[in-house]
Amino acid sequence: xxxxxxxxxxxxxxxxxxxxxxxxxxxxxxxxxxxxxxxxxxxxxxxxxxxxxxxxxxxxxxxxxxxxxxxxxxxxxxxxxxxxxxxxxxxxxxxxxxxxxxxxxxxxxxxxxxxxxxxxxxxxxxxxxxxxxxxxxxxxxxxxxxxxxxxxxxxxxxxxxxxxxxx
Amino acid sequence: xxxxxxxxxxxxxxxxxxxxxxxxxxxxxxxxxxxxxxxxxxxxxxxxxxxxxxxxxxxxxxxxxxxxxxxxxxxxxxxxxxxxxxxxxxxxxxxxxxxxxxxxxxxxxxxxxxxxxxxxxxxxxxxxxxxxxxxxxxxxxxxxxxxxxxxxxxxxxxxxxxxxxxxxxxxxxxxxxxxxxxxxxxxxxxxxxxxxxxxxxxxxxxxxxxxxxxxxxxxxxxxxxxxxxxxxxxxxxxxxxxxxxxxxxxxxxxxxxxxxxxxxxxxxxxxxxxx
Numbered sequence: 133x134x135x136x137x138x139x140x141x142x143x144x145x146x147x148x149x150x151x152x153x154x155x156x157x158x159x160x161x162x163x164x165x166x167x168x169x170x171x172x173x174x175x176x177x178x179x180x181x182x183x184x185x186x187x188x189x190x191x192x193x194x195x196x197x198x199x200x201x202x203x204x205x206x207x208x209x210x211x212x213x214x215x216x217x218x219x220x221x222x223x224x225x226x227x228x229x230x231x232x233x234x235x236x237x238x239x240x241x242x243x244x245x246x247x248x249x250x251x252x253x254x255x256x257x258x259x260x261x262x263x264x265x266x267x268x269x270x271x272x273x274x275x276x277x278x279x280x281x282x283x284x285x286x287x288x289x290x291x292x293x294x295x296x297x298x299x
Numbered sequence: 300x301x302x303x304x305x306x307x308x309x310x311x312x313x314x315x316x317x318x319x320x321x322x323x324x325x326x327x328x329x330x331x332x333x334x335x336x337x338x339x340x341x342x343x344x345x346x347x348x349x350x351x352x353x354x355x356x357x358x359x360x361x362x363x364x365x366x367x368x369x370x371x372x373x374x375x376x377x378x379x380x381x382x383x384x385x386x387x388x389x390x391x392x393x394x395x396x397x398x399x400x401x402x403x404x405x406x407x408x409x410x411x412x413x414x415x416x417x418x419x420x421x422x423x424x425x426x427x428x429x430x431x432x433x434x435x436x437x438x439x440x441x442x443x444x445x446x447x448x449x450x451x452x453x454x455x456x457x458x459x460x461x462x463x464x465x466x467x468x469x470x471x472x473x474x475x476x477x478x479x480x481x482x483x484x485x486x487x488x489x490x491x492x493x494x495x496x497x498x499x500x501x502x503x504x505x506x507x508x509x510x511x512x513x514x515x516x517x518x519x520x521x522x523x524x525x526x527x528x529x530x531x532x533x534x535x536x537x538x539x540x541x542x543x544x545x546x547x548x549x550x551x552x553x554x555x556x557x558x559x560x561x562x563x564x565x566x567x568x569x570x571x572x573x574x
Contacts, residue, residue: 137375141367155371162375163382238357256323258360263325268561278316285319289350292357 136178137162139259140185146254147189149243161188176265183269186251193247241291249284256281312343322351440553443500445540447507448518448555451496457516458494458509468495472506480506480521481550488569490517500553510566515558517566524551532567534560543567 140161144154161184242250248270255266266281267274317334320326326334338344367375451457460471469482475497484492493509498520505522524546532545541563543554554567 137372138364138366141371142365145365154365155374158367158371159375159378162379166379166382239363242363257355257358258364260360263320263323278320281323282316282319285351285354288357289354292354 136181139178140181142258143182143185143251143254144189146242146258147186147247147251148192153192157185157189157192160192161185164188176268179261179265179269182255182259183271186269238288238292241288245284245287249280249287252277252280253284253288312341312347314338314341314344315347318344318347319351322348322355440501441535441537441542444518444520444542444553444555445537447498447500447520448516448540451498451507451509451518452516457496459496461494463492463494465492468492468508471495472497476504476506478506478523480508481548482508483570483573485510485566485569485573488565488573490566490569501551512556512558512562512566515556515562517554517556517558517563519570520553520555521550524549532564532571534564536560545571547571 141154141158144157144161145151148154148157161181165181165184242253245253251270252266255261255269256263261269263274263277263281266277270277272280314334314337317326317330318338321331321334334344338348460468462468462471463484463486465482465484469479472480472482472495480495482492482495486492490510490512493511493516495506495508498505498507500520500522503522505520508519508521510517510519527549528546529548530544530546532543535542535544540555540557541560543563545552545567554563554570556563556566558566
């Protein structure tokens, strides 16, 4: 289970979007995992742990509903970057995507995705889990995972292309 | 074609989710071939694939991944050490964890050298106990249980007594086997009893109870233990079959099935709770 600690942290961090809140979730989740892990360790322990992290994160978000944990906005500096980075009319959108490899901007875009789309994207792109594994972790049908993933990607491509997030 | 237009779902080809699935390596070769034939003539699908490819060049996992850092790791170790010291799990439970517990404890120690001292005593106890209680024949039993399950799935081998009535199945074992297995009807929880038969596992005749979940068969192998030992369910997976193994009421019990692991766990939970 501990080999999956970074995976657990990664998911907590992306779900909570706040370092401290993510650490709290990770702590809670690991204590829970430690309490229950004797019975389940042979059934895909990474998926199982990520499911605990996810449930803990959702419980925490529900508890803090109304409190905005998220202070991720565009900083003044970032805004200048944004404006100066707007693509010219004749820029090929695909090229502008490729050029805009500044991960801080992408980071922001992913952070602002709705949480269900965000988790699907993070589990697929960063954890490289299969649809089936994502479906198990998020307790959703595979079809739902597919459409969430599609919508997440669609939002990203659209935002990246229209806002022209280039350096 | 612009990305913005291509991304508008309205009026888009409904196979773009398949394009995405292929992009994510989720399709088999037949599905891929069918999709490719379609995509050759579908502008929507071609656009979808270009967008996915463009996006993937944008997403660099290493830059976005948030691994756990030293300070967080240390604070976590402290919390876990404190949790370890609390009697979260009793000693008896630790004793029952057999082989996998040993592996878990080892990987635990590997990952946590720095903090090992903090709860070294506890882990040490668990390791020693796990060694003492390790049963060398367990691997063989797993193989026999799976073989029994697979054999039972051959036509005509599933049940010797076919009945959904546990009052009929239980007495059937009288005189055929030297113990009376606990036969429970779990119809109300969605796991109807189908019948029972005799099987041979771990060098002795055992009772095999057959339950069904939709199209899946769950075989429950039961035989008495020499002692009054009890142990929480422990999960294993082998050849695509899920197994749960536990001991209660003086019986050694194995559940095996190709049903979803979550369902198997639910089944075992209901079975254990049922009177």
